[in-house]
Amino acid sequence: MKGDCVLILSGGLDSTVLLYKLLEEGRSPVTLTFDYGQKHKKEIEKAKATSDILCLENIVYNIPLERIFHGSSLLSGGIDIPEGYYTEETQRSTVVPNRNMILLSFAVGLAEDRGLCEVYYGAHMNDRTIYPDCRPSFIEAVSRASQEGTYNNVRVIAPFMDWRKSEIVKEGARLKVPFENTWSCYKGGSVPCGKCGTCQEREEAFRIAGVKDTGVM
Amino acid sequence: MKGDCVLILSGGLDSTVLLYKLLEEGRSPVTLTFDYGQKHKKEIEKAKATSDILCLENIVYNIPLERIFHGSSLLSGGIDIPEGYYTEETQRSTVVPNRNMILLSFAVGLAEDRGLCEVYYGAHMNDRTIYPDCRPSFIEAVSRASQEGTYNNVRVIAPFMDWRKSEIVKEGARLKVPFENTWSCYKGGSVPCGKCGTCQEREEAFRIAGVKDTGVM
Numbered sequence: 001m002k003g004d005c006v007l008i009l010s011g012g013l014d015s016t017v018l019l020y021k022l023l024e025e026g027r028s029p030v031t032l033t034f035d036y037g038q039k040h041k042k043e044i045e046k047a048k049a050t051s052d053i054l055c056l057e058n059i060v061y062n063i064p065l066e067r068i069f070h071g072s073s074l075l076s077g078g079i080d081i082p083e084g085y086y087t088e089e090t091q092r093s094t095v096v097p098n099r100n101m102i103l104l105s106f107a108v109g110l111a112e113d114r115g116l117c118e119v120y121y122g123a124h125m126n127d128r129t130i131y132p133d134c135r136p137s138f139i140e141a142v143s144r145a146s147q148e149g150t151y152n153n154v155r156v157i158a159p160f161m162d163w164r165k166s167e168i169v170k171e172g173a174r175l176k177v178p179f180e181n182t183w184s185c186y187k188g189g190s191v192p193c194g195k196c197g198t199c200q201e202r203e204e205a206f207r208i209a210g211v212k213d214t215g216v217m
Numbered sequence: 218m219k220g221d222c223v224l225i226l227s228g229g230l231d232s233t234v235l236l237y238k239l240l241e242e243g244r245s246p247v248t249l250t251f252d253y254g255q256k257h258k259k260e261i262e263k264a265k266a267t268s269d270i271l272c273l274e275n276i277v278y279n280i281p282l283e284r285i286f287h288g289s290s291l292l293s294g295g296i297d298i299p300e301g302y303y304t305e306e307t308q309r310s311t312v313v314p315n316r317n318m319i320l321l322s323f324a325v326g327l328a329e330d331r332g333l334c335e336v337y338y339g340a341h342m343n344d345r346t347i348y349p350d351c352r353p354s355f356i357e358a359v360s361r362a363s364q365e366g367t368y369n370n371v372r373v374i375a376p377f378m379d380w381r382k383s384e385i386v387k388e389g390a391r392l393k394v395p396f397e398n399t400w401s402c403y404k405g406g407s408v409p410c411g412k413c414g415t416c417q418e419r420e421e422a423f424r425i426a427g428v429k430d431t432g433v434m
Binding site: 059061063065067068069070071072095096097098099100101102104105106108109110112113132133135137138141142144145146147148149150151154 | 276278280282284285286287288289312313314315316317318319321322323325326327329330349350352354355358359361362363364365366367368371
């Protein structure tokens with residue numbers, strides 16, 4: 001299917017639900033997935049599998065950020081992923097410097113190269129506390145930069161910007177998203193650890209939404 | 218020398234003069250050079266050599282843009298580099314989609330990773346006509362996004378934004394920049410072709426400045 005917009009699909013819960021939402025709205029995104037040196041490469045397999053199931057073009061692009069960034073626990077070779085609640089100060093070690101601008105800049109370039117005008121990504125309200133590149137002020141500014149820097153005036157759109165993760169879960173349940181085809185755990189194991197910040201956040205979101213998570217054993 | 222800011226050093230004339238200007242001002246930039254799939258890889262050697270001569274840390278980072286972008290003549294595998302004057306419509310094929318946001322986003326991430334607050338790049342007035350990601354409105358917006366997306370509020374600064382290339386040449390002459398250690402030609406040969414847009418622009422800038430270009434035979 002010929003794409004009509006670009007979606008950054010990590011293979012996580014938020015971007016996968018966003019994909020199903022865009023499809024419901026009649027869109028056909030090209031999905032762009034990054035192997036950026038994250039420990040949890042399992043999410044990449046999920047992104048590929050989801051795109052295959054939905055017959056969408058998926059591009060996996062390799063940017064080994066661990067070669068230049070040394071301060072993030074999320075990247076291969078970094079310190080251990082912290083355990084504990086998502087909003088705690090310890091979770092700050094999982095920040096990859098300027099990650100979303102890096103990923104978005106490629107997505108915007110891909111849109112420009114193909115004559116498309118919109119890039120979607122799954123930033124949501126829970127991410128704001130720790131990740132500055134998920135805040136509305138960032139999203140607005142990066143969309144402005146993207147529009148100014150391209151002939152197509154490519155816009156960056158984050159439809160879940162003001163949604164809680166539990167609302168995304170509810171929306172996913174409504175859209176019949178196969179949650180088992182999404183991956184959240186940061187630790188890089190073959191099953192979710194249940195202890196890292198993102199495992200705990202996911203568990204909490206499903207609990208609040210009153211939805212069963214088919215993505216955990 | 219420990220860096221106190223990040224400079225994107227392509228190995229071309231503009232970023233090299235900017236480097237010497239920053240050094241004169243007492244700064245010590247970490248130089249960041251990209252092998253992004255450009256045909257004119259010779260500029261990378263120049264950037265490395267310049268950084269070595271000045272005892273500065275230089276990082277060459279590889280992002281093979283030709284794998285995802287297919288519309289630019291500047292990239293390996295793309296159509297031929299056009300000849301003719303820089304402002305002509307034909308030169309538009311040399312645009313790499315969203316290139317500067319891609320390169321800047323890495324530079325901003327590097328600054329954030331190292332606790333630095335400033336990223337410099339050599340965009341100038343002549344570039345505006347063809348390259349939207351060299352325009353003041355883009356520079357302002359990308360700097361805003363960078364500040365919003367980082368804990369260090371990293372700023373993007375383009376000191377030559379309102380300078381003509383001939384003024385950069387004059388400044389380079391004043392700073393005794395060894396112009397033979399810079400590379401402009403887009404064609405990827407071992408000597409400058411003299412015919413492509415950037416060769417012509419360089420020749421014109423030196424002519425207007427009344428400076429001899431030691432970078433051409």
